[in-house]
Amino acid sequence: TQTVSQSDAHVTVFEGDSVELRCNYSYGGSIYLSWYIQHHGHGLQFLLKYYSGNPVVQGVNGFEAEFSKSDSSFHLRKASVHWSDSAVYFCAVSMNSNNRIFFGDGTQLVVKP
Template sequence: TQTVSQSDAHVTVFEGDSVELRCNYSYGGSIYLSWYIQHHGHGLQFLLKYYSGNPVVQGVNGFEAEFSKSDSSFHLRKASVHWSDSAVYFCAVSAASSGQKLVFGQGTILKVYL
């Protein structure tokens, strides 16, 4: 059974700051890792995903994430945040052995102050 852990429940930064949202997973097989964003009162929107190849993947709106097999991590980063990036961010893992369903972390609430 795969698990996803997002250690930070809340992250607060100011506009223009850089930010890193952490995600660690537990699974030994071939997996897809992804990040989603959820603005208040809305559904989730896909940001980016990783399966193989370059461990740094680029997503929408300047987000990127880096896969590390040694650390079992897939942290999300942005160099300069905007107030509109305030939202809940979910890390997710999927694998064929889990029936193709996404397993989500608990989410990290990002607040960006002006």
């Protein structure tokens, strides 16, 4: 059973464009939702997370994500991308009752100048 899915394997935009990277999860209980970024050849870096409260969470470098229980989604957005945002973005889900963290398959974001 796929716990977290990222429907877009690749997204290409131009510098200054807005972007939304999609993430959907399948779990009915309490969960932590996170986004991480991975530049080529490096480990992942944390961007933001949601557990409860305001469904729109702000992260580093102008990223934000919105939790939707009805859609089982946690999409990542940025209003104006920079070429340095080119990387692979991973959505992650951690169930409250389970110590494991499940990652999606990632979305490769390419920002063209």
